[in-house]
Amino acid sequence: MVDLAQNTIDGLMIGSSYGLLALGFTVIFGVMRRLNLSYGPSIMIGAYLGTFLYIQQGAGPLAVAGAVVVGSVLAGVYVERLCFAPMKAGAAIASMVSSFAIWMQLEQAAILVLPRHTYPFPPLSTALPLEFGPFLLRVDHLMMLACAVLLAFAVHGVLYRTRYGLGLRAIIGNPVAAHLVGIPVRRSVLIAFAGASAIGGVAGFLVLAVDQQVTPMFGMWATLKGLVAMMIGGLGSIPGALLGGLLLGVVEAQSQWYFGPQIRDLVAYLVLFAFLVMRPGGLLGEAPKVEIALPQGT
Amino acid sequence: MDFYLGLAQIIGVHTLLGLSAYCVLLTGQVSLAQAGFFAIGAYVAGMLTVLAGWSLVPALLISALVSGAVACAVGFPALRVKGLMLVVATTAFGEAVRLFFFNFTYQIQAGNLKLGPHGGEGFRQIRYFPENGWSTLDVVIFIWIVVALVMAALWWLDRSRAGAVLRAVGEDELAAQSSGINITAVKVSAMTIGGLIAGIGGGIFAHYTTHIEHIQFGVVLATFAIAYPILGGLSNVFGTLLAVIFIQGFLIEGLRFMGDWRNLLFGGLIVLAMNIRPRGLLDAGTTRALKRLFSSGKEPSGA
Amino acid sequence: MLDISDLVTAYGKIEALKGVSLHVESGRITCLLGPNGAGKTTLMMSIAGILQPRRGSIRLEGDELLGLSPARIVAKGVALVPENRLVFPQMSVQENLYAGAYQRADKAAVEADIERMYGRFPRLKERREQLAGTLSGGEQQMLAVARALMSRPRVLLMDEPSLGLAPMIVAEIFSIIAELNRDGTTIFLVEQNAHMALQVAHQFFLMEQGRITFKGTPGQLAEDEVIQRAYLGARRAG
Numbered sequence: 001m002v003d004l005a006q007n008t009i010d011g012l013m014i015g016s017s018y019g020l021l022a023l024g025f026t027v028i029f030g031v032m033r034r035l036n037l038s039y040g041p042s043i044m045i046g047a048y049l050g051t052f053l054y055i056q057q058g059a060g061p062l063a064v065a066g067a068v069v070v071g072s073v074l075a076g077v078y079v080e081r082l083c084f085a086p087m088k089a090g091a092a093i094a095s096m097v098s099s100f101a102i103w104m105q106l107e108q109a110a111i112l113v114l115p116r117h118t119y120p121f122p123p124l125s126t127a128l129p130l131e132f133g134p135f136l137l138r139v140d141h142l143m144m145l146a147c148a149v150l151l152a153f154a155v156h157g158v159l160y161r162t163r164y165g166l167g168l169r170a171i172i173g174n175p176v177a178a179h180l181v182g183i184p185v186r187r188s189v190l191i192a193f194a195g196a197s198a199i200g201g202v203a204g205f206l207v208l209a210v211d212q213q214v215t216p217m218f219g220m221w222a223t224l225k226g227l228v229a230m231m232i233g234g235l236g237s238i239p240g241a242l243l244g245g246l247l248l249g250v251v252e253a254q255s256q257w258y259f260g261p262q263i264r265d266l267v268a269y270l271v272l273f274a275f276l277v278m279r280p281g282g283l284l285g286e287a288p289k290v291e292i293a294l295p296q297g298t
Numbered sequence: 299m300d301f302y303l304g305l306a307q308i309i310g311v312h313t314l315l316g317l318s319a320y321c322v323l324l325t326g327q328v329s330l331a332q333a334g335f336f337a338i339g340a341y342v343a344g345m346l347t348v349l350a351g352w353s354l355v356p357a358l359l360i361s362a363l364v365s366g367a368v369a370c371a372v373g374f375p376a377l378r379v380k381g382l383m384l385v386v387a388t389t390a391f392g393e394a395v396r397l398f399f400f401n402f403t404y405q406i407q408a409g410n411l412k413l414g415p416h417g418g419e420g421f422r423q424i425r426y427f428p429e430n431g432w433s434t435l436d437v438v439i440f441i442w443i444v445v446a447l448v449m450a451a452l453w454w455l456d457r458s459r460a461g462a463v464l465r466a467v468g469e470d471e472l473a474a475q476s477s478g479i480n481i482t483a484v485k486v487s488a489m490t491i492g493g494l495i496a497g498i499g500g501g502i503f504a505h506y507t508t509h510i511e512h513i514q515f516g517v518v519l520a521t522f523a524i525a526y527p528i529l530g531g532l533s534n535v536f537g538t539l540l541a542v543i544f545i546q547g548f549l550i551e552g553l554r555f556m557g558d559w560r561n562l563l564f565g566g567l568i569v570l571a572m573n574i575r576p577r578g579l580l581d582a583g584t585t586r587a588l589k590r591l592f593s594s595g596k597e598p599s600g601a
Numbered sequence: 602m603l604d605i606s607d608l609v610t611a612y613g614k615i616e617a618l619k620g621v622s623l624h625v626e627s628g629r630i631t632c633l634l635g636p637n638g639a640g641k642t643t644l645m646m647s648i649a650g651i652l653q654p655r656r657g658s659i660r661l662e663g664d665e666l667l668g669l670s671p672a673r674i675v676a677k678g679v680a681l682v683p684e685n686r687l688v689f690p691q692m693s694v695q696e697n698l699y700a701g702a703y704q705r706a707d708k709a710a711v712e713a714d715i716e717r718m719y720g721r722f723p724r725l726k727e728r729r730e731q732l733a734g735t736l737s738g739g740e741q742q743m744l745a746v747a748r749a750l751m752s753r754p755r756v757l758l759m760d761e762p763s764l765g766l767a768p769m770i771v772a773e774i775f776s777i778i779a780e781l782n783r784d785g786t787t788i789f790l791v792e793q794n795a796h797m798a799l800q801v802a803h804q805f806f807l808m809e810q811g812r813i814t815f816k817g818t819p820g821q822l823a824e825d826e827v828i829q830r831a832y833l834g835a836r837r838a839g
Contacts, residue, residue: 035382037521082569091576093328097528098569100521105565112558163703166692170700173689179651180683182675182704182752220517224389231386266397273390277375280383 002134007253013141015249016148017210020203021226022233022241023152027196030172030236031189034092038079038099040222041106042197043204046071047214048110050205051119061122061209068208069201075106076197080190103219110216117215124209144206151199152242158195159238168192172236200226228272234282243283248272303434307506309546310441314499315519316526316538317448318492323527324461325488326468327380331372331388332523334395335365335493337515339500341399341415344510347426348413349406354426354505358444361501362494369493373486392520400512420511424504437506444502448495452535455491464488468532496523529571531578533585540580544571602627602787603648603679603756608657610640610647617643618654619811625756630778630788632798634827635808641791642684644808645760649681650674661756676704678755684764684791686745690734694725697733697744701751711751718747721777739770746777756787763794775801795828 021040028036049071053059059067083098124143129136159165167183178185204222208214225248233244248268255267315336322329339361346357376387405414415421427437455461466474467484475481504510526545530537549567553560575581603625610618617640625631635641646652648659650671659666666674689697698718702711719726722743728736733744742762749757762778763771771794779801782788792798799805799819807815807830815822815830 029382035385086573091572093524093528094572094576096328097521097525098572100525101565101568101572103565104518104561108558108561108565112562163699166696166700167703169692169696170689170703173691174687176651177683177687177689178700179671180649180675180681180687181701181748182672183700184670184672224393224517227386228390231383235382262401263397266394266401269390269394269397273376273387273394276383276387276390277378280379 003257004254006135007257008250009135009137010141011250011253012246013138013145013249014253015229015246016141016145016242017203017207017245018225018229018248019233019242019245020144020148020151020206021200021222022229022245023148023155023238024196024198024200024203025226025230026233026236026238026241027155027192027199029230031168031192032084032095034084034095035227036079036084036099037096037223038083038102038106038219039076039197039200039226040224041103041219042075042079043068043072043200043222044110044214044216044219045075045106046073046197046201047121047204047208047218048114048119050208051121051214052114054122055114055119059122061124064122065202065205068205069198072197072201072204073194076200077190077194078102080193084193085186085190103223107216107219110219118213119215121208121212121214123212124206138210140206140210144210147202147206148242148245151202152238155195155199156238164188164191228268230282231276232272232282234284237282237284240282240284247283300434303438305547305551306438307434307441309542310438310445311499311503311506312522312526312542312546313445313539314448314495314502315523316530316542317452317535318494318496318499319523320527320532320535320538321452321464321488321492321495323524323532324464324468325485326471327377327485327488328385328524329376329388329489329492330385330517330520330524331369331376331392331395332492332496333515333517333520334392335369335496336500336503336519336523337395337399337510337512338368339365339497340504340510340515341402341421341500342497343501344421344424344504345404345414347505348421348424349404353430358498358501362497365497365500366490366494369496370486370490373489374482377482377485377489389517389520392515393517396512396515399515418512420509421504422509424508424510426505427508441502441506444498448498449535449539456534525568527578529568529578531575531580531582531584533578533580533582537578537580541578544579602662603789604658604660605644605648606658606660608644608647608659609655610643610652611655616655617811618647620657621808621811621813623806623813623816625787625789626804627787628782628785629803630782630790630801632790632792632802632805633808634792634795634798634805634830636830637793638810639808640811641808642760645681645683645758645791648674648679648758672704675752675754678753679758680749680752680754680756681758682742682745682749682760682762684760686738686741688733688736688741688744688748690732692733693730694733694736694744695729697748698725698751701748704752714751714753718750721780722747738766739773742766742770742774743777746774746781750781750786754786756789757781759788759790761791761793763792763797771797796824799824799827 025039028039046068050064050068053067054064079099079102083095083102125139127139129138159169167188170183171178171185171188175185229245229248230241232247233240251271252264252268256264259267315332318335319329319332342364343357343361346352346360347354372391376384379387399415400418402415403417405412405416411423413423463479463484466479467481471481526541527538530541549564553563556563571579606622608618608621609616621644633641643652647654650669654667661677661679664677666677689700698715705711724740725744725747728740733741736744762774766774775797778788790798802819804818806813809830
């Protein structure tokens with residue numbers, strides 16, 4: 001029983017980082033209605049910038065965190081300019097394929113700069129875990145949860161309390177009408193993309209600070225976890241993104257405990273597959289009305 | 299020479315992979331499960347020739363059937379979801395297959411060797427071609443006969459009523475449904491055909507590489523599978539072939555002299571191609587123009 | 602007020618506008634009639650900057666609008682009430698109105714304008730907190746008009762405001778159009794409903810197959826003939 005509860009706690013903590021990844025993904029998908037496979041790789045570029053400063057300059061955790069966020073934003077904007085801004089309406093798949101190509105490019109760029117397979121990443125906190133009765137809580141895990149909740153409130157605040165957020169919601173509702181009322185759509189979308197990448201950067205920093213190492217594979221990992229958590233939570237829902245992340249974390253933690261680490265991911269994917277098929281709308285979202293428009297040959 | 303033969307093998311097998319995604323894309327679905335079907339085909343065919351001592355062609359037929367059956371079984375639940383949901387659901391399935399093989403061990407003792415899939419280490423010693431005295435050229439010819447057969451079958455399918463039905467579903471599901479087309483049947487059939495082709499491709503892949511492991515069948519391969527037909531265009535099967543030659547032949551092998559910088563350029567060129575031709579390299583307009591060129595004056599009515 | 606000359610807009614190789622020239626007079630209601638596919642909506646989208654014309658010019662009191670972003674065109678004083686209304690469905694009525702005033706920094710005046718809109722469209726006031734997607738067609742049309750007016754346009758473009766509405770509602774919409782015009786708004790209106798349009802318009806144009814084929818005032822052409830050409834296009838005499 002204590003194990004079950006402790007697993008759940010650990011799962012929730014790890015899950016909060018998935019929730020953060022999903023939050024950034026939700027913003028991008030909400031605005032673009034397109035899948036950005038380079039979301040994780042952009043964060044990975046930020047992480048490599050951070051770890052580069054850490055190795056070469058001995059930068060502290062805060063400086064590294066700043067570098068990760070800045071790097072993620074720059075890479076994110078690069079992806080947006082290349083794969084999303086120039087693509088015409090209806091070419092959603094072209095955007096997705098392009099973002100895949102850029103993913104390979106970003107991975108290669110990281111390997112060119114730091115060619116070893118793994119590099120150390122500075123820990124956020126080396127404090128001993130806090131004890132609550134029989135339960136243990138890691139300090140860096142708590143920070144992760146706090147960041148996730150804070151950023152979710154921040155995103156909600158921007159969307160519902162500011163003029164920029166009003167414009168962004170208008171773009172989500174109907175991009176043509178948003179143009180017609182004078183909202184600078186392209187600029188707003190770029191800013192949203194940058195903001196989402198920054199959230200991803202925070203998530204990436206927190207995850208890597210817990211793991212204390214970084215590899216080029218982190219990009220794909222982040223895309224998959226963020227995407228999966230977003231889908232479980234429900235498309236376009238901010239609380240859904242967080243909830244989806246937490247649930248994914250718990251499922252993973254429990255299956256790791258009961259089936260071992262090798263089977264953990266297998267179980268997580270099977271659960272996801274079953275979940276998506278049974279409840280296509282996710283936990284909080286509505287079933288998506290938006291379809292991916294395919295270019296047809298004839 | 300060996301270099302070009304090796305390249306011809308890669309292009310042939312990847313064309314099969316791309317064509318398996320092409321069938322599914324025609325009905326308007328984006329499936330990232332193709333690498334999973336490809337993996338199933340590879341493991342099944344490899345086990346049949348290595349462990350059961352079958353010859354290659356029946357082994358490929360069985361691997362196609364198994365992959366097709368799995369695709370059909372996945373098709374029914376997966377097709378309840380659409381668009382991005384389907385992308386993620388099929389990704390989940392593909393990854394589940396990969397992780398299954400990561401944990402799958404089934405070995406038999408053969409002399410002083412242990413043969414068969416061995417979890418994370420993969421499945422080594424799939425030595426059907428060398429043991430039966432096939433030269434590399436034989437293998438290439440065999441692969442391209444299969445590719446030609448599959449392309450001919452799909453070409454014929456595309457021109458038949460069934461092809462029109464597939465495209466109708468892809469273009470406007472609602473309209474297709476209201477004209478009496480059974481959407482589920484069409485989509486599941488497309489998925490099954492895609493599974494069959496991926497199974498054959500995977501089976502051949504296992505034999506010419508002689509060593510397969512789970513990591514080869516991940517999201518990257520799945521994305522390549524749909525990138526080929528998207529980049530090539532969905533107007534006909536040659537677009538996919540063209541895109542495989544462009545990516546594998548030109549971008550990957552042709553740019554090898556650029557060393558580490560290759561992947562940087564690789565990404566840039568694909569993005570450029572998608573920007574210039576969002577409907578693919580070989581879209582309907584180009585196809586018509588080419589037809590006009592080759593039919594030399596004959597009436598090129600419609601596409 | 603609004604001068605369009607030799608405007609060409611194309612989708613790929615197909616020219617939807619083949620050199621359109623027309624003039625919208627200040628303080629009046631100008632109406633553009635024509636059959637489906639004549640290029641009316643293409644013209645409206647070109648003026649609003651959503652579509653990029655190949656050549657020609659669109660001048661607002663001498664200022665060239667061609668090549669400006671949609672947002673800059675709104676800032677210059679042109680607002681379009683689009684075909685099918687296109688309200689923001691997941692936002693409340695009030696938020697839709699705020700979105701209409703997106704470029705305005707004069708907060709107090711925006712609040713005052715919203716109250717004016719509620720005065721003119723009492724139904725919107727009743728439903729101010731309701732999501733726009735849940736309004737009836739007529740209410741959405743009123744919201745779309747009010748939203749466009751929130752940018753304080755010098756010219757109001759309207760694309761088929763009567764589309765899909767019941768006859769009673771259509772009459773109401775047209776009386777609103779006449780009223781707005783009496784208060785000084787210049788209106789450029791695209792319509793299928795030639796009968797209603799000719800009752801309010803001061804002058805009208807006929808458009809067929811991407812070209813302006815007639816220009817005049819109501820009464821200059823028998824209504825039968827206008828309707829014939831507006832719905833079916835000119836009879837091909839051979």
